[in-house]
Amino acid sequence: MNNTTLRIRDMVCGRCVDTVRTELTRLGYAVTEVGLGSATIAGELTETQLDTIRRVLEEQGFSLLTDRRAMLVNQVKTLIEQTLNREDLGETKWRFSDLIQQAFSLDYDTISSLFSQAEGITLEKYIISKRLDKVKEKLVYTDLTLADIAYQTGYSSVAHLSNQFKQQIGLTPSYFRKVRQEKLELQQQHVATD
Structure with a gap:
């Protein structure tokens, strides 16, 4: 069967x-x-x-x-998500372009062009957006330092992460860390009143 x-x-x-x-x-x-x-x-x-x-x-x-093109775009998105969810992301030197090209045995520019046509956003911007989503998640839900977060999300330095974060999100990483602190304080107040 x-x-x-x-x-x-x-x-x-x-x-x-x-x-x-x-x-x-x-x-x-x-x-x-x-x-x-x-x-x-x-x-x-x-x-x-x-x-x-x-x-x-x-x-x-x-x-x-x-549609084969839509399937390829979806597979690229899945690869990006799986890569960003890896625990050992910072342990090796790699680039998304190499990873994508190797996974699909197609030229990166071809994949990038198909992705842009289908999604209305460049593949590079999509990767940056997903990577920064992961950074925000770690800032709000973990106690990791910014250096650890940069390492775990594949950034070469804290400065690179901070600059890209501010440029793309319009806020600083410390703002999201503050959100975490406020959440913790609210939870503690809620526990204290129960």
Whole structure:
């Protein structure tokens, strides 16, 4: 029996994986694997079944990809997310352009051009945006120093991270650290009043 692999757009976290698995199982499919950007189902699907899956996924905020270009863009996004979630990101010297080119066996400029056409934003700006989202997350939810965050997100220095952060976000990293402190104070006040 053949398996069908579905390419799914906007799957960016573990909850997304769980949601897709739950919905496909609820529809009665034998789900063999679900990961960021894809799900594999035992057997082949008819157009009617694909339409049903498409509708259910759209209700959950996802979209089923059928266009090869859209699938490539989604796979690039998934690679970027997976890379930024790696714990050992700062341990080796690497560049996203090399990583993407190697993963897809296509020239980086070709991939970048396809990405820009499909998303309306350059691949470089998308990577910077996702990287800075990860920095913001670490500033608000961890006690890591800015130096540790720069290292873990692949920045060459704190200065580079700070400059790019201020330039792209319009705020300083210390502002987000302050948000963390305010959250902690509110939580402590809430605990004290209970």
